[in-house]
Amino acid sequence: MPVLAAEGLAKSYGTRHALVDASIEVNSGEFVAVLGASGSGKTTLFRCLTRLAEPDAGSVTLCGQSFSGLQGRPLADARRQIGVVFQQFNLVRRLSAIDNVLAGRLAGVPLWRVMTRQFDHADERIAVEALVAVGLADHIDQRADTLSGGQQQRVAIARAIAQNSRIILADEPVASLDPETAEQILGLLHGLTRSRGMAVLTTLHQPHLAEKFSDRALHMEAGRFVGNPH
Helix, strand or coil, X not given: CCCEEEEXXXXXXXXXXXXEEEEEEECCCCEEEEECCCCCCHHXXXXXXXXXXXXXXXXXXXXXXXXXXXXXXXXXXXXXXXXXXXXXXXXCCCCEHHHHHHHHHCCCCCHHHHHCCCCCXXXXXXXXXXXXXXXXXXXXXXXXXXXXXXXXXXXXXXXXXXXXXXXXXXECCCCCCCHHHHHHHHHHHHHHHHHCCCEEEEEECCHHHHHHHCCEEEEEECXXXXXXXX
């Protein structure tokens, strides 16, 4: 059973068709890359997969359950199965690495409780373990805004690990990183598919990186998947 599956997704903004009959499946332990130029529909696909945007047509299934019609608490609970990693990290810059991870793990808990460290010790242990897993054992208490770009992206990945995500959706996670750091981050994501059985779906601009790290690479043009996956 796929961890994440979408069938016939479509999304338009006015007269622009951003997504056209897009279908995709990602399985546990699989690293899938989506390639395409800017404006090809990659980000719209991710927004529809996470329900940050509602598709005009089509359906999304998460861990065998319909994700399309959920609202309120059921939607929030389902979203915890998806760890999202953004190009610009989306960290709270004034918080430490561990507090950013805890904020993700304790989604729905007021941020002030994290900032005043009102959380269970078991949650703190899980957050520490996640940061160690991504190579940040020496930066656990360091503020996010003092970390390098690659380190901030590692915090974002640790956040996904700590919330027990079944799949990581990474939207251009290495676009703002230098080539060496980009390979380190993609290597880390690839390692999670092997060591933890997590699924990873990422968008990329660089075909050589997709070839090196992904199990499958899909191509998008004008909101559609084109060609054969390889």
